[in-house]
Amino acid sequence: MSDPLEILLTNDDGIQSTGIRALHDALAEHANVTVVAPATDQSACGRSMSHEVDVEERDLGYAVYGTPADCVVAGLAELGPDPDIVVAGCNKGANLGEYVLGRSGTISAAVEAAFFDVPAIATSMYVPVSDTPLSEIELGPEEYAEATRVTSYLVDNALEAGVFDHAAYLNVNVPVANGDPAPIEITKPSKRYEMDAERDGTRVHMRDRIWERMDPETLPDPDGTDRRAVVEGRISVSPLTAPHSTNHHEALSALAEAYLETGNLPE
Secondary structure (H helix, E strand, C coil), X not given: CCCCEEEEEECCCCCCCHHHHHHHHHHCCCEEEEXXXXXXXXXXXXXXXXXXXXXXXXXXXXXXXXXXXXXXXXXXXHHCCCCCEEEXXXXXXXXXXXXXXXXXXXXXXXXXXXXXXXXXXXXXXXXXXXXXXXXXXXXXXXXXHHHHHHHHHHHHHHHXXXXXXXCCEEEEEEECCCCCXXXXXXXXXXXXXXXXXXXXXXXXXXXXXXXXXXXXXXXXXXXCEHHHXXXXXXEEEEEECCCXXXXXXXXXXXXXXXXXXXXXXXX
């Protein structure tokens, strides 16, 4: 028999969250799992990095007083054994669309792992909301069943299948479990962006209006996107790369070549 996989597990909701406990319990059934997760909620912190952080041991693993990126660096370089894969999640709330790739702490943990050349999976759960803020919605371990099932499946099979020969990490978004397994759709991040802001005296309120347009009947996102897949009840898996590549740009190259000839340089 081969040795069990070594997994570094982190998140951005904090080590006390239901989602990371649910993933830990599922993955630990067939792998060695080392948890290095933020001590407090670090949602939407992106790839913020600290110079030094305090760490303490909890029953689940290491609690780091820092960001998900801090946790990945500390876990890979110091606190844990060399993992075969990094798993981030399960996040309460979806991480959908191109614009969240640099904003989400969950995805940023996977990106940080990619710079270490360690494959990673970021798992988030889409929770439909109406008038109740997501922060006030309580979810039990059973509602993470779909997320834990598909993450376990990908952890068990993606490495050997060669998935990470072509992707640095997978962004996985899962509908809330309803009893029946959902199908997987390979997707691209949606390009929609609907942030706006409104001033009220000395304060400016930022609003992400994309979440107001999640009705399956009127959803503006096309087929093949992560947002449409999840809203229609499928598991979205987006294979992504890091670092981001650059494109050859003839117009920019022409500007660079003409720079010293412009006559606008200081004397």
